[in-house]
Each structure stands twice: as C-alpha cells, then as structure tokens.
Amino acid sequence: MKLYPPNILDQIKENYVVGVLASKDDYLPRMGDSGEPVSFSEQMNDVVFFVKPISQEPKEITQVENRVGMNKMYIGVGSKSISNLPLEFKYNTDINKKIKYIKEKFEGKLLLFKPLLTQQERTERYYKNIDDIIVEEDCREGVSFYAVPKVNLTPNEFEAKLLAEEPINLEQYNHAMPAPLYVLCGDYIYGNIKENQWRIDSSNNHNARVIISPSTVKRVELMEAEKLKYIGSERDFIVFFDDEFVSTTIADRLDFEGVHLRGLEEETNATSQVELENVQSAMNEKSPEYTNTSPKQLHEIAFIRDLETKAKARNLIYSREDLINFHTSIKSSALTMLSGQSGIGKTKLATIYGETLGLSQKSDTMLIMPISPAYTEPGDILGYLNPATGLYMPAETGLVEFLIHAQDYDKQVHMLIMDEMNLSQIEHYFAPFISLLELEEEDRFLNLYSKDSVCHNDQKYKNSIHLKNNLVIVGTMNTDETTKDLSDRLLDRSNVVVLEKRSFKDIKKELEVFDGSEVYNSGLEDAYGEVYMTWKSQKENWKAFEEFELEFYDELDNAISRVDRLKGFSIRNIIRMGAYLNNLPVDSEQVFHIERGKAIDLFIKQRVITKIRGPIEIYENLIGTMEFDNTEPNGELYSLFNSETAQKISTFDKTKIELKQKARELSVNGYAT
Missing domain, CATH: 3.40.50.300 (P-loop containing nucleotide triphosphate hydrolases)
Incomplete structure (x- = not known):
C-alpha cells in the first residue's frame, strides 16, 4: 500500500469539489446500517451520508480509485462534516430525526465541500471523506461542473505574468488538482490551454504554476447574465461553471472569437514590458x-x-x-x-x-x-x-x-x-x-x-x-x-x-x-x-523533408531493396526520421546543437545502415570490399552517398565510415555485421 505524506494530504483538503447527495441507485460504501444515502452507522455512532462528486477531483484521489478500485462516493459524518449544525441536531438522540434533517437539507442541492483522503495503514484501505460541507442552490439533475481557478489580479497584470512565464498563484486549486484548461480573471475567461503547457513552479509554493508558450492562450469576455445562469458555486479563488457551458459555448467562442495573448503583447503597458525584458535579461545573465x-x-x-x-x-x-x-x-x-x-x-x-x-x-x-x-x-x-x-x-x-x-x-x-x-x-x-x-x-x-x-x-x-x-x-x-x-x-x-x-x-x-x-x-x-x-515536437513528421530529399531516400531504399527488400528504408523509418529532425534541440548560439545535415547522417547510420549485414555472396555489390584502409569501398551505397544529390543533404561522413567498416569485414571475414 502506498501512503501519501502529510503535506500531500494537507494540499488535497485545501481545494474544493462540488457534488450531490447520492441516490439509492448509486453504488454506496458499506458504512451505513441501512444501505441508504443517509443512514446511521453504529460503527461511527453518528449519521453518515454519501455525496457523488460532479467536478474535478484531486489527482491523488483519482489515482487511488484507479489503483485499488475505491468507491467513488465521498463519505460525510454528521457531526464532523457539517459546520454550523443547529443545537437540536447535535444533542438530539432521535436518530430518525437526524437522518430526516440531513435528507431535507441536502436533497436536490449542490453541495460544496473540501475533499479529504483518509488512509489506514493497518487495514490498507483508503476513504474519501468530506470536510466543511456548504449547501448551495438547487441543482438540476444530471448536470456536472467544471472548476475554474480565479486569480486575484487585473487582466493586464495577469497577461503580463503569462507572457513573462512567471508563476501564477492558483489558490483553492493547488498542485493536488489536475492542470486546469481555463482560468478566470476579472470579466475574462482564458482558455486554449493544454494540460502539458502547465509546469509546476519549482519553489515551495504549492499553489503556483507556470504556462509554457503562453502565446497560444486566448481570452473571451463573460457576460453578467452568463455568470448568473451558469455558475453553480463560487468562492474567493474558485468558480464552478456548468460543464456543458464551458466545454461547448466557451470552447467554441475561444476558437472563433478568442483574442490571442500574442495579439495583446503590443498593448501591454510599459511597466509590464519592462518586467518581461527584466525576466529575459535575468535568464541571459545567468546563461549568456x-x-x-x-x-x-x-x-x-x-x-x-x-x-x-x-x-x-x-x-x-x-x-x-x-x-x-x-x-x-x-x-x-x-x-x-x-x-x-x-x-x-x-x-x-x-x-x-x-x-x-x-x-x-x-x-x-x-x-x-x-x-x-x-x-x-x-x-x-x-x-x-x-x-x-x-x-x-x-x-x-x-x-x-x-x-x-x-x-x-x-x-x-x-x-x-x-x-x-x-x-x-x-x-x-x-x-x-x-x-x-x-x-x-x-x-x-x-x-x-x-x-x-x-x-x-x-x-x-x-x-x-x-x-x-x-x-x-x-x-x-x-x-x-x-x-x-x-x-x-x-x-x-x-x-x-x-x-x-x-x-x-x-x-x-x-x-x-x-x-x-x-x-x-x-x-x-x-x-x-x-x-x-x-x-517533444508537435510538428507533422513529413514536413521535415524537402521533395528532393525524399527522392534521394527513395533511391536509397531501391538500392537496398534490390538486394533484400526487407532491409530497405521503410516508411516507419522515414516517419521516425522526421520526428528525429523535428525534435532536434534549438540553440541560437549553436553551442548545444547538431547541424541538420549531421543529424541526418547520424540517423541514417543508426537506423538504416545497422540493418545491412550478411555474407559477401549477397552484399558485395551493395557494400563493396576494401583491400586497404586508405581506399574507398567499391559498393553501390558508398557511391550513392558520394553523389551530388546526397551532398546537398549531408556529407554523410559517419555513414561512410560505417560502410567502410562493413566493407572491411566483408573483405576479411566474408561477412558484414
């Protein structure tokens, strides 16, 4: 059993989740005596109730669910999970009245609560518990919500931080939660954000995240009528929107009407621009x-x-x-x-x-x-x-x-x-x-x-x-x-x-x-x-090549395939070669850099030439032989890599060295490895 450290458990309960009271048809934990969504538990000596989550949950809780098959319902305990209970509930000994009170209070309502992950080392079990539950407005049946973190900045301040790739504080939506796809700031909702664009800030601040390549981010303005209609619950730093509204209406508006941050960059005020330049300057000072x-x-x-x-x-x-x-x-x-x-x-x-x-x-x-x-x-x-x-x-x-x-x-x-x-x-x-x-x-x-x-x-x-x-x-x-x-x-x-x-x-x-x-x-x-x-590059692999290069690789494939059609330059390899070229690190000073022609040479040597091996009876014409170290192989491949077309692509120095080695092996051993 994996136990989470206390700091992770504390992070989990700093967030909010919304849910609804479970129904009889849901698969409920075996905690209550009656098997009902609200029931008395002799084990707990209290009323227990079960809440079905209808918004994002902390990652660790989801991981435990996937790993050990934990029940999806959150377990609440009357005297512990509900704040501001009336005195008549606390001191009432009539169990049925307590159950009735919670049912009437929770049924049909949106419930906002802080999630707790409880782990018991002795029994090797996990439980999803509830802290500080708050009853919101009526909730439509079947609706789900999307938690959108809200930042306490002006839009100008927020956009300047995004463009400078500075950490953004997302309180009430910390590192325990999955990376958000939307952020609310002022009257704007920001989207067109991918999960892998977020980076956890390397400081000890477990609320801070940074967006990589922020110029892709877009924003649209929210109308007051939309807020009233589609917000189910709102705290200081988190807003729960109707999931369908976000995933359809907002997503479509971002696609067709959204304003790119890169289009706002010139509009950023002078102070923000100076801050952005200072960030870049600090980077260059550290690594000139x-x-x-x-x-x-x-x-x-x-x-x-x-x-x-x-x-x-x-x-x-x-x-x-x-x-x-x-x-x-x-x-x-x-x-x-x-x-x-x-x-x-x-x-x-x-x-x-x-x-x-x-x-x-x-x-x-x-x-x-x-x-x-x-x-x-x-x-x-x-x-x-x-x-x-x-x-x-x-x-x-x-x-x-x-x-x-x-x-x-x-x-x-x-x-x-x-x-x-x-x-x-x-x-x-x-x-x-x-x-x-x-x-x-x-x-x-x-x-x-x-x-x-x-x-x-x-x-x-x-x-x-x-x-x-x-x-x-x-x-x-x-x-x-x-x-x-x-x-x-x-x-x-x-x-x-x-x-x-x-x-x-x-x-x-x-x-x-x-x-x-x-x-x-x-x-x-x-x-x-x-x-x-x-x-990792997201570019299309085929776009890594010029047409004349593909013609040369076809010629290379034909030369090898005439000897052994199973060892040619396969479609898989040309796609992988495109991925390799697209993934070469970019360094403007070329200190940590491989020039494209050298990269092609390396790939051909380690992905294509490695497969060419066998006896002299089959491979002599393709590889050639070498009598002395200072000569060149007399094989078709060596001539091909020396051709005028090949030299426009790469010098193929490493590939030719490898071919020389194989030609020498053919001459000495009658077999190339």
Missing part, C-alpha cells in the same frame, strides 16, 4: 550563451548542459554530439539503445540522464532493470497469473509496479533502463512491448492476463496497463560472444546510439579544465521532469 532563445528552449538547452556537467562531475566525458543525439533519440523514439565499447559508461549515461530529469528509483520514477540470460519469455520480467491460487504474481524485476506507477502519474516522465538488454533474446522476453510501442498512446495497453480470468488481487493488478507517452525506455547493449544479435524487426523500431570513444588524452584534458566546484546550475532541475513532455 542562450540570448534570444525562448524560455522553453532555454529549459531544454539548460537540461543538456546540466547533463554534460553532471557526467563530468563523475569523471565521465562524452562528446556533446553524442549527448544531443541520445537526448533527441529518446524524444523521438519509444525505444533507444545505447551501444559502444564495454566500459565506456552506457548505463551510467542513461542513469545520469534520468537523474538530471529529477528521476530516481526511490521515487518510483526510474527503474534500472538488469537483464538475465535466463529471460526467455515476457513472464520472466512481468510475472504471471497463478491459476492455482487466482493471484497475480509480479516478477521480482519490479517492472509491473513501475509501469503501474507510470500509468497513474502520467504527467511525470518515467524512465526504464534495461541494462545489458541483449544478454538474452530481446524479441522473446520483450515481445509484447515491441509491437505496442509503435501504436498511438490511446491503443497501448499491455495485457498481463485475460480479462475473463479470475484474479483475486485484481484491485492492485488490473488485467492490463496503459503505456502512456510519459514512459521512456532505454536499453544498453554490448557486442561480444556473450550477447544476442538484434533482429531487423527490433532495429526498425529503435534508435541505436553508438557512443564515441574519446582519446585518453582528450579525457584528461577536459577533466583538468572542468572545475567540479563550479558545476552549472540552471535553477530548473526540479522542473525538468514536469516540462519534459513539452519538449
């Missing part, structure tokens, strides 16, 4: 090489710089190109493989990457899973349903618990590191993942057992786990006699990043220059895991 980059880009470049210096602090030196390539590969591919000489620091790089994102095994946001040569099927890493006991038995790897945590906390990136992944045949033990990771997020459900099977602990282990976009998978691999080769199917679905071995002299020189006491501190470390998802 990032002048003129947007705050979103700054976060990503700052992350890469933090990654580099954290590695150096552990005496690990990687080329900057390798770090950016690794980062871009992870952003653009569901699975990334780290390869290279044994001892180069593959697992350490993956671990440092996760740590720089603020992830850890202790917080269940990172899992380092060593792979055993004994793994032969998915059950070895996941577990199995024991037909004799009817219990799901998770494997000792901890993978199932980790994936459930990633599913429940889907706004936080989670990183799975599979160490020495090819010690066993990946296509066997990892089979369910290989196909699933290519699907769209809404279709990625990992089945643990049949939904028709009887499982007695299915509250904890559901029959399937949703693999969401917040899951990052990195595998490390060696290439020696103890490991298994990667299949074409796997190579077609993963980026294989081969780390460059630096010379001992260069490593010593860089470490002498590096002063560990001056490790770069961006001030954003606590926020990386929250904003990571916003770094």
Whole structure:
C-alpha cells in the first residue's frame, strides 16, 4: 500500500469539489446500517451520508480509485462534516430525526465541500471523506461542473505574468488538482490551454504554476447574465461553471472569437514590458550563451548542459554530439539503445540522464532493470497469473509496479533502463512491448492476463496497463560472444546510439579544465521532469523533408531493396526520421546543437545502415570490399552517398565510415555485421 505524506494530504483538503447527495441507485460504501444515502452507522455512532462528486477531483484521489478500485462516493459524518449544525441536531438522540434533517437539507442541492483522503495503514484501505460541507442552490439533475481557478489580479497584470512565464498563484486549486484548461480573471475567461503547457513552479509554493508558450492562450469576455445562469458555486479563488457551458459555448467562442495573448503583447503597458525584458535579461545573465532563445528552449538547452556537467562531475566525458543525439533519440523514439565499447559508461549515461530529469528509483520514477540470460519469455520480467491460487504474481524485476506507477502519474516522465538488454533474446522476453510501442498512446495497453480470468488481487493488478507517452525506455547493449544479435524487426523500431570513444588524452584534458566546484546550475532541475513532455515536437513528421530529399531516400531504399527488400528504408523509418529532425534541440548560439545535415547522417547510420549485414555472396555489390584502409569501398551505397544529390543533404561522413567498416569485414571475414 502506498501512503501519501502529510503535506500531500494537507494540499488535497485545501481545494474544493462540488457534488450531490447520492441516490439509492448509486453504488454506496458499506458504512451505513441501512444501505441508504443517509443512514446511521453504529460503527461511527453518528449519521453518515454519501455525496457523488460532479467536478474535478484531486489527482491523488483519482489515482487511488484507479489503483485499488475505491468507491467513488465521498463519505460525510454528521457531526464532523457539517459546520454550523443547529443545537437540536447535535444533542438530539432521535436518530430518525437526524437522518430526516440531513435528507431535507441536502436533497436536490449542490453541495460544496473540501475533499479529504483518509488512509489506514493497518487495514490498507483508503476513504474519501468530506470536510466543511456548504449547501448551495438547487441543482438540476444530471448536470456536472467544471472548476475554474480565479486569480486575484487585473487582466493586464495577469497577461503580463503569462507572457513573462512567471508563476501564477492558483489558490483553492493547488498542485493536488489536475492542470486546469481555463482560468478566470476579472470579466475574462482564458482558455486554449493544454494540460502539458502547465509546469509546476519549482519553489515551495504549492499553489503556483507556470504556462509554457503562453502565446497560444486566448481570452473571451463573460457576460453578467452568463455568470448568473451558469455558475453553480463560487468562492474567493474558485468558480464552478456548468460543464456543458464551458466545454461547448466557451470552447467554441475561444476558437472563433478568442483574442490571442500574442495579439495583446503590443498593448501591454510599459511597466509590464519592462518586467518581461527584466525576466529575459535575468535568464541571459545567468546563461549568456542562450540570448534570444525562448524560455522553453532555454529549459531544454539548460537540461543538456546540466547533463554534460553532471557526467563530468563523475569523471565521465562524452562528446556533446553524442549527448544531443541520445537526448533527441529518446524524444523521438519509444525505444533507444545505447551501444559502444564495454566500459565506456552506457548505463551510467542513461542513469545520469534520468537523474538530471529529477528521476530516481526511490521515487518510483526510474527503474534500472538488469537483464538475465535466463529471460526467455515476457513472464520472466512481468510475472504471471497463478491459476492455482487466482493471484497475480509480479516478477521480482519490479517492472509491473513501475509501469503501474507510470500509468497513474502520467504527467511525470518515467524512465526504464534495461541494462545489458541483449544478454538474452530481446524479441522473446520483450515481445509484447515491441509491437505496442509503435501504436498511438490511446491503443497501448499491455495485457498481463485475460480479462475473463479470475484474479483475486485484481484491485492492485488490473488485467492490463496503459503505456502512456510519459514512459521512456532505454536499453544498453554490448557486442561480444556473450550477447544476442538484434533482429531487423527490433532495429526498425529503435534508435541505436553508438557512443564515441574519446582519446585518453582528450579525457584528461577536459577533466583538468572542468572545475567540479563550479558545476552549472540552471535553477530548473526540479522542473525538468514536469516540462519534459513539452519538449517533444508537435510538428507533422513529413514536413521535415524537402521533395528532393525524399527522392534521394527513395533511391536509397531501391538500392537496398534490390538486394533484400526487407532491409530497405521503410516508411516507419522515414516517419521516425522526421520526428528525429523535428525534435532536434534549438540553440541560437549553436553551442548545444547538431547541424541538420549531421543529424541526418547520424540517423541514417543508426537506423538504416545497422540493418545491412550478411555474407559477401549477397552484399558485395551493395557494400563493396576494401583491400586497404586508405581506399574507398567499391559498393553501390558508398557511391550513392558520394553523389551530388546526397551532398546537398549531408556529407554523410559517419555513414561512410560505417560502410567502410562493413566493407572491411566483408573483405576479411566474408561477412558484414
């Protein structure tokens, strides 16, 4: 059982939820003696009542519901949950009169209350309780409400803060609540906001959030008549609107009439403009090489710089190109493989990457899973349903618990590191993942057992786990006699990043220059895991290419397919290449940057050329052979990458080095690997 710390429980009860008294037809908790929505409980020695929530609830409460199947109703206790009770209720010994009083007071009314999550370690149970319930106006049957946080600023002040990406205080709607899609300020409702645009402020203020890329935000004006008609309940910093009104009328008006913040930027008063310039100036003072980059880009470049210096602090030196390539590969591919000489620091790089994102095994946001040569099927890493006991038995790897945590906390990136992944045949033990990771997020459900099977602990282990976009998978691999080769199917679905071995002299020189006491501190470390998802490009992958480039890739595909049609440049790869190019970090000073032509070269080498392997009888014409080191292969591919069309795209230096290596292997061994 996961126990939430007291500070999280305190945050939960600072918010408000609206609900209605439950009906007899609802599935009610087994607390009252009569099974009615209002009943006496001998266990509590008080009247208990049940309230059905009809607005957003705190994230932790929703997560517990999904994880353990907790009842959706909130439990209220007469003498504890209702403030300002009349004396005749408190001291009345007639139970039926007390029940009647609450029924008459609550039935047909909108009920506003503070939610409580009660956890009992002894019984391993959770309860949804009510604090400080307030009775509002009559509530129409079947209506639901959308909680919109309200800020105590003028619209000009609010918009200036948004544009400067400064923290916005959302009191009575703190970090325990899901990211809001609308905010109320004055007579305006602001929308066109996506959940992943919000970043939790890195300070200790658990009410503060920041909107990334705020220029997309729009506003529309609310009429007084609309407020009167569609607001069900209102506190100082929270307003509950009719959900249908917000999701249809307001959403449509934002689409067709909404005014963009970027259109208001020029109208911002002089004071606000100075404040905005001061924010940017402070960023540039802290990191002068990032002048003129947007705050979103700054976060990503700052992350890469933090990654580099954290590695150096552990005496690990990687080329900057390798770090950016690794980062871009992870952003653009569901699975990334780290390869290279044994001892180069593959697992350490993956671990440092996760740590720089603020992830850890202790917080269940990172899992380092060593792979055993004994793994032969998915059950070895996941577990199995024991037909004799009817219990799901998770494997000792901890993978199932980790994936459930990633599913429940889907706004936080989670990183799975599979160490020495090819010690066993990946296509066997990892089979369910290989196909699933290519699907769209809404279709990625990992089945643990049949939904028709009887499982007695299915509250904890559901029959399937949703693999969401917040899951990052990195595998490390060696290439020696103890490991298994990667299949074409796997190579077609993963980026294989081969780390460059630096010379001992260069490593010593860089470490002498590096002063560990001056490790770069961006001030954003606590926020990386929250904003990571916003770094992923939303651009259409096909738009990453010019027409003449696609013609060259068709020519490349034809050349390979004539030898082996299963190893060509697949549609999957061209789409992934577009994603890779769209996800390259942008750095105006090109300090942490890969030029587009070099990026194309890297992708072709690690995604296309890796699949070209086999005997000289098949591949001699395609790869060619090399008698001496200073010659060039006489194969079709090498000539193609040297062509005039190819050189307009990239020099393909790394690709040609890889082809030379394969040509040399053909000459010496009669087989290219």
